[in-house]
Amino acid sequence: MKHPLVKGMVRGNQTVYRYNGDPSNDEVVSDRKGELPFCWVGEMLKRNGKQWRVAVIRNDLDVVGSSSRAVLIHRVFLTDKF
Numbered sequence: 001m002k003h004p005l006v007k008g009m010v011r012g013n014q015t016v017y018r019y020n021g022d023p024s025n026d027e028v029v030s031d032r033k034g035e036l037p038f039c040w041v042g043e044m045l046k047r048n049g050k051q052w053r054v055a056v057i058r059n060d061l062d063v064v065g066s067s068s069r070a071v072l073i074h075r076v077f078l079t080d081k082f
Contacts, residue, residue, distance in 0.1 A: 012031050012034045013071060014030050014071060015031065019080075020079055038057075041054050050080065051080070053078065053080075054077070055078065056075075058077075
């Protein structure tokens with residue numbers, strides 16, 4: 001279902017990696033061309049020189065400024081407890 005205020009998508013998206021549930025160390029990766037692959041729950045990722053397991057994924061739309069365009073925010077919650 002489309003949000004009534006969102007009329008279009010801005011090309012690309014953002015991925016926000018959160019490590020062990022700590023919001024103070026969120027890592028934001030911008031993907032302006034939409035070329036980065038999405039990950040899935042249970043997948044193992046190597047980030048910052050360490051192995052992480054994807055625990056939760058949440059996709060959100062963020063309206064850009066006062067416009068009616070939106071950016072996909074791909075939130076990836078990672079854990080090293082496996």
